[in-house]
Amino acid sequence: MGATATERLLLRAVSAASRAPSVYNTQPWRFLLGDDGVDLWLDLDRVLPVIDPDAREARLSCGAALYNLCLVIAVSCRAPLVEPLPDSAHPDLLATVRLGGAHTPSADELALERAVERRQTNRRPFLDRPIPTAARSALVRAANDEGAWLAFPHAAGQVAALVQRADHIQGQDPAYLAELREWTHQDGNRRDGVRAPARAPAAGIAVPRDFAPHRRDRRSDPFETDPQLAVLVTRTDTARSQLNAGRALQRVLLSAEVAGLAVSPLSQPVEVPEVRAALAELVGGAPQLVLRLGYGYPGAPTPRRPLSAVAAPAARRIHNPRRSETDAS
Ligand SMILES: Cc1cc2nc3c(=O)[nH]c(=O)nc-3n(C[C@H](O)[C@H](O)[C@H](O)COP(=O)(O)O)c2cc1C
Known part of the structure; x- marks a missing residue:
């Protein structure tokens, strides 16, 4: 049986989310996909203990992923309903995102979404040209x-x-x-x-x-x-x-x-x-x-882990998978 329209939309959203920037390109996120939305978890295994002991930069990276996720939902004419940090017992559950009612995307949202794939960190020298x-x-x-x-x-x-x-x-x-x-x-x-x-x-x-x-x-x-x-x-x-x-x-x-x-x-x-x-x-x-x-000249885009490594289906959407694996051992 083929994927439903909702499944395809959520996969597109998660794929865009994983194009987000992250500190050292650690991609410290996990996405659990349900029938009507996605849970975003912080992947504690990918937090950098020396430069980021409190996971602050990892949360920033996940926030960037969350923005992309919502943007794709919005340009697909559904309102993204976000609940940040919904469960105090699970602080690594950073947000739940559900598909809300009909939404008319703004010109801004459409332009920003088209930029998701193009955006990259540019570490090259820039021109000496002021920003207007x-x-x-x-x-x-x-x-x-x-x-x-x-x-x-x-x-x-x-x-x-x-x-x-x-x-x-x-x-x-x-x-x-x-x-x-x-x-x-x-x-x-x-x-x-x-x-x-x-x-x-x-x-x-x-x-x-x-x-x-x-x-x-x-x-x-x-x-x-x-x-x-x-x-x-x-x-x-x-x-x-x-x-x-x-x-x-x-x-x-x-x-x-x-x-x-x-x-x-x-x-x-x-x-x-x-x-x-x-x-x-x-x-x-x-x-x-x-x-x-x-202003400068772009370099090459950086790779990302495959979706199969960062996203899991609803059946396992109860606990942070990393945590439950650890708890079981
Ligand atoms: C919280 C955060 C901190 C970052 N810090 C640096 C940094 O200090 N130096 C740097 O060159 N890039 C930094 N980056 C950019 C990442 O290295 C970059 O996003 C990652 O390698 C993926 O590449 P991309 O942005 O081109 O997709 C940071 C990104 C984030 C989200």
Whole structure:
């Protein structure tokens, strides 16, 4: 028997969700598909213990996946009904999404959904070309609409200095370097993690994390001299705020893609507690992520794990499968 229209819609939604960005491309999500919706679980096995001990960045990543999931439902003319963190006994159940009544997708939703497959993290140097005010305002609105805010600090030089400080501190930490190495590879068959870059970012300005600091033989790329940085901020730092920050992040990233802007997330300054505190002094609230924005040339898209590895059918939709396996052993 073939799949029903609802099953096909939910599979499309989950497939788009898995195209979301995630820290180190860990894809820390599990989707359990039911008759009328999807449960989104945090995959605790894929949380990075060194840089993300509280799973904050994993929740951000899952929030981005949740945004894509809802977007596909919305453009398929159904209202997505989301309940975040519905069960306090299961905090890794991040959200349930059900198919609501008829919905007429907006032009915005249609354009953002078309950008899902095109969007990618761009770690290459950007052009020294300023982002027009109207484009910045569109990104600020995108974050606001999801309950977060995007600050373009006047003191961008100070933010850049914090990126460098965090990079320096992490670069001294053997546990950080070991974890980074574990998730960086040159294996064309691997479906997660980050491909080791052939060239190193030049030191001295706010540049993307170097995923292969142990490789000293590489030429370095000159980056823009005046990086354009924004900080994604929430009022509080609860699990719910982090999930919202992820939704806001994805809406900002897709809006940037629609506007022809390249983005690389820079999470190092929010991974080192003292640097995150200094960033909070600059922008207020709870800084969730720094974004480097600009115009540039895209690289290759990154792979994802197959849907069979991240999605399971309704029959197993009672507990987080990872947890129940652990409990049974
Ligand atoms: C919470 C979060 C933190 C991230 N931090 C960084 C970072 O510090 N440096 C970086 O180059 N990319 C960072 N990324 C981007 C991921 O590495 C990227 O999303 C992942 O490799 C998948 O690639 P894609 O975005 O091109 O699909 C981050 C993404 C998320 C969601």
